[in-house]
Amino acid sequence: MFPVESFRATLDKAVHIFRRLGIRFHLTGGIASIYYGEPRLTQDIDIVIDNAQVTAALDAFLQSIAASDFLYEPASVRTAVAEHGLFQLLDSIESLKLDIYARELIPGELDRSVSQEVFEDEELPVASRPDVAASKLVSISKGSHKSRRDLRHLFRLASEKDQDTIRQLAAQLGLANLLAEVLREPEGIS
Secondary structure, eight states, rough: OOOOOHHHHHHHHHHHHHHHHOOOOEEEEEEEEETOOOOOSEEEEEEOOOOHHHHTTTTHHHHHHHHHHHEEEEEEHHHHTTTTTTTEETTTTTOOOOEESSSSEEEGGGGGGGEEEEEEEEEEEEEEEEEHHHHHHHHHHTSSHHHHHHHHHHTTTHHHHHHHHHHHHHHHHHHHHHHHHHHHTTTTTT
C-alpha cells in the first residue's frame, strides 16, 4: 500500500491540470469506497472526467501531461477521449497509476459530485455514495468479485434516501436483480 502522502502528491498534480483547464472531475472507485468507510487496499486512483470538456481542451491537456511527472501514451489518451473510454497516467515520481475515465460511468454522476475533505485541509470532488455503489454494481455485472463486498458495505452504511437512490440507479441500469442478489449474500462472500 502506498503512503497517504504519495496519493496526495499524485492527486495534486492531476487536480492542478484539471482545474487549470476547467475540466470537471471527481474521484471514484477504491479511493471513494475508502472515503465512504470501506477499509480496503487500493493500488491506483480512479477519476472520472467530463468528456466534452477534455475534448475541447485535448491539445492543452496533452501538453500539460507532457510537462508533468506523468508517463502516458498520447495516442491512447486521444483514442480514449474520442471513444469515451479509459486511459492511464503513471506518476513517475510516486509510481502510482491513475485510471482516467473520459466519460461518466453512471449517467449524470458528475452533477452529483460531493466536495469532501479527502486529505487534511484539502477538499476534492468525490462521486456520491449512490454513484459509487452503482459503479460497483456495473463492475460486478462485468465479472468483478471484489466489488461485491464494497457494494454491500456502501449500501449498509447508506442513509435510507441513498439506499433508495441506489435502488433507482440499479433499476435504470437494468441491474436491480443483481443488486438484490449481492445484498442477500452473507458478509463472508467477497
